[in-house]
Amino acid sequence: GGTDPEGRRKERLLQIFGQWNDNVVDLIKATPEDDIMRRDIFDRPPVFKWSEGRTVLLGDSVHAMQPNLGQGGCMAIEDAYELANNLSDGMDAANGQPAHLDVARAFKTYQAARMVRASAIHGMAGMAAFMAS
Numbered sequence: 001g002g003t004d005p006e007g008r009r010k011e012r013l014l015q016i017f018g019q020w021n022d023n024v025v026d027l028i029k030a031t032p033e034d035d036i037m038r039r040d041i042f043d044r045p046p047v048f049k050w051s052e053g054r055t056v057l058l059g060d061s062v063h064a065m066q067p068n069l070g071q072g073g074c075m076a077i078e079d080a081y082e083l084a085n086n087l088s089d090g091m092d093a094a095n096g097q098p099a100h101l102d103v104a105r106a107f108k109t110y111q112a113a114r115m116v117r118a119s120a121i122h123g124m125a126g127m128a129a130f131m132a133s
Contacts, residue, residue, distance in 0.1 A: 001038070001040030001042075002038070002040060003038070004038055007033060009033060009036040009037075009038060010028060010029075010031065010033050010036055013028045013036065014028055014029070041066050041067070041129070043064075043065075043066055043126060043129075044064060046063060046119060046122065047062050047063065050062050050107065050110070050111040050115075051104070051107035051108070051110075051111065053104075054103050056083065056107045056110065058076060058079035058080060058083060059072070059073075059075060059076025059079055059080075060072055060076065062079075062118075063075060063118040063119070063122055065121065065122045065125040065126070066125045066126060066128070066129045067125070068125050068128035068129050068132060069121065069124060069125045069128055071121050071125065075117075075118055075121060078114070078117070079110075079114055079118075082110050082113050082114050083106075083107075083110045086106040086107075086109045086110045086113070087101070087103075087106050089106070089109075090102055090103070090105065090106040
């Protein structure tokens with residue numbers, strides 16, 4: 001990430017957002033310099049392997065995205081719902097016998113069901129970040 005010279009964070013924000021709505025500019029001006037913290041946002045490439053053995057990833061651990069659309073938490077909830085449904089379906093197929101649950105199949109079905117949507121939202125969040133910069 002980057003750094004700003006001491007005492008220059010507010011100045012940098014005003015350079016970036018100085019032409020925005022007056023409410024934004026006034027808020028920046030009213031904020032004490034010491035209360036302004038820089039938090040750079042980084043993106044990472046998609047992950048194409050969401051599980052291994054009896055371990056599976058969901059949410060930010062597998063498809064972290066920039067916060068521009070506010071969808072990170074939503075994606076994790078959707079992942080958990082899909083994963084729970086697939087494991088439940090697997091238990092039904094195993095006649096309720098945990099020892100016969102095909103975990104690998106449940107994980108692969110979960111990934112297949114979620115990858116397109118998660119990738120699309122990830123891409124849109126990246127585009128929103130680009131357009132906002």
